[in-house]
Amino acid sequence: MKLSTTAKKPWTPRIHPSATLAQQHWLNRPGALTAGLRRLGHVELRVVREYAHRLDAQEAALISKPPGTLAWIREVAMSIDGVCCVIARSFTPLAASHGVWQGIRRLRSRPLADMLYNDAQIQRSEFLSCRLNRAMPLWRTVQHALCTHNTDSLPMPANLMARCSVFWRCGEPLLVAECFTPAFWTPGATLS
Template sequence: MQLHPPPNSDWHELPSPSFTHQQKHWLFRPGALTAGLRRLGSVQLRVSREFSEGLRPEEAWMLQVPTHTPIWVREIIMSVNGIDSVFARSFTPLPASHGLWQGMRRLRTRPLADMLYHDPQILRSPFFACRLREQAPLYHTARHILGPDCPPAQKTLARCSVFWRAGSPLLVAEGFLPEFWALAAKATYDQGLTKHSV
C-alpha cells in the first residue's frame, strides 16, 4: 500500500542532508533493528507501558484510519551494554490487537521482530525519518520512559514504518538517543581495526 506523509508532517521519505552517513545507515537500515543492535553488544528490552488511546492527528496518516480511532500502544526502550539507546512506540487499531496483531499483546520482553520477520504475508512500508519535536507523540514516549534524563527533542533522530498483514496496519516508530551514536561509532571503529589487523 502506498504511504506518504502529509505536507505538514515532520516525517520525510528521504534523509535530511544534515544526517551523517552513519545516521542515514541506521535510520534506513532494512531488517530487524534488534538484530542490528545485537551486533553492537548485549541488548536488553524493557517494556514501559501498554495501553489504549485515541489515534493522534499527526499519526493518523500512518495507519490510514480516522483521527481518534481507538488504538493499542506498546512503548519500550532497548539498552546496549547497559546504555539506553533506542526507544519505540508501536500501535495498531484496537480490534487488530485482538485479531491479526494479537501477538503484540503477548510479547512481554521479546522484541516485535519476533513476530514480524517470520511471516511472508507481512509487508513493510518504506522508512520515514525525522528529527523529533517536543510535540511529537514519540517524544512523549521518551519523556515518559526517561523522565528528567530525557534529552532535548532536537537531539533525537527517529524513524518509522508500517507493517501490513491482510490489510491491517501496525506502526513501529523508533527513536535513537544521543548515546546510541557514540556506541555505533565505536563499533564501526572497532570493526575497522579488526579488519585491518587480519
Template sequence: MPIRFDAADAHWRVAPMPGFSADQKDWLTRGGSLTAHLRTLGQVEVRVTREAVDLPWPDERAALGLAPRASAWVREIVLVVDGVPFVAAHSATPLAASHGAWRAMRSLRTRPLAELLYSDSGVSRSALVSRRVNARHALYALAANATHSRVPHAHAARRSVFERHGAPLLVTECMLPALWTHLAHVAHIEHVEHNVHMGRERGPLDHTASRANAAQRAHSELR
C-alpha cells in the same frame, strides 16, 4: 508484496534530512530488524514501558487509516544495549487489529516485536521514513523518559508501516543519544587500531621517519 499504507507525510520523509550525520543516515535507513542490528553492538534487553488502549498520535492516524477519535492498541518499549537505553519505540495498530491480525502483539511481553514482523512471509513493510522530533512531538517525551537525563533539542527518529491480512501496524523508533555516542566511540577505537596497525606495517624506522617529518612540518607552520 504491495502495501496499502504509507508512513510518509509532510514531516516524515523517505530521504533522510541533509543535516543528519553519516551514522544517523545509516541507522535511519537500515532495513530488517533494528533489534538484530543492535545485537551487533551488545546484549539487547526489551523493557516494556506501556501497553494500553489509547488514541494514536495525530500524525499516526493517516498512516493507520484511522478516523479521528478511533482507538488503537499501543505498545511502548525501550531497547537497552548492555544496560544503556539506545532506542525508544512506539507501536500502534487499530484496536480491532489487536484482536485480529496483530493479536499476537498483545502477548509479546518482553520479546521483541521483530519476532512477529520478520518470521511471517505474509507481512509487508512500507518504506522507512525519518525526521527530527522536538519537544512538540509526543515521541520526544518518550525519549526523555527513557534516558532520565538531559536530552538534546531534537532526536533522529524513523517509522514504517507493517501490513498483515490488510491490517496496519505502525512502528516508530527514536534513536537515543547513547547510540550515537557508542558508535562514535567504536569508530575512534577502530581508527586508533588502524593507525597502530599501519605503523607496525611501516616498521620502526619508517614510523620514526614519519614522526620526524610530521614534527618538521609542524615546526615550519609555527615559524
C-alpha cells in the same frame, strides 16, 4: 507499500540533511533493528508502557486511519550493554490488536521483530524519518522512557533522530517508530 503522506507531517522519506553517515545508515537499515543492535553488544528490552489510546491526526494518517482511531500502543526502551539506546513506540488499531496483530499483546519483554520477520504475509512500507519535536507523540514516549530509566532529572536531548515504517498484514497496519538516543551514536557509529 508507501506510508500515507497526505497531511503535512514532520515524517519524510528524505533523511534530515544534518544526519551523519552513521545516522543515515541506521535510519534506513533494512531488516530487524534488534538484530543490528545485537551485533553491537548485549541487548535488553524494557516495556515502558502498554495501553489503549486514541491516535492524533498525525499518527492516524501514517496508518491511513481517521484521527481519534482507538489503538493499542506499546512503548519500549532497548539498551545495549546497559546503555539506553533506542526507544520505540508501536501501535495498531485496537480491533487489530485482538485479531491480526494480537501477538503484540503477548510479547512481554521480547522484541516485536519476533513476530514480524517470520510471516510471509507481512509487508513493510518504506522508511520515513525525522528529527523529533515536542508536538509528536514519539517525543513524549522518549521523554517518559528516559525519565523512568534515569533517577536524575536530566533535560531532554535535542536533535533526536527517529524512523518509522508500517507493517501490513491482511490489510491491517502496525506502525513501528524508533528513536535513537544520543547515547546510541557511540556504539551505533559502526555500521552493523
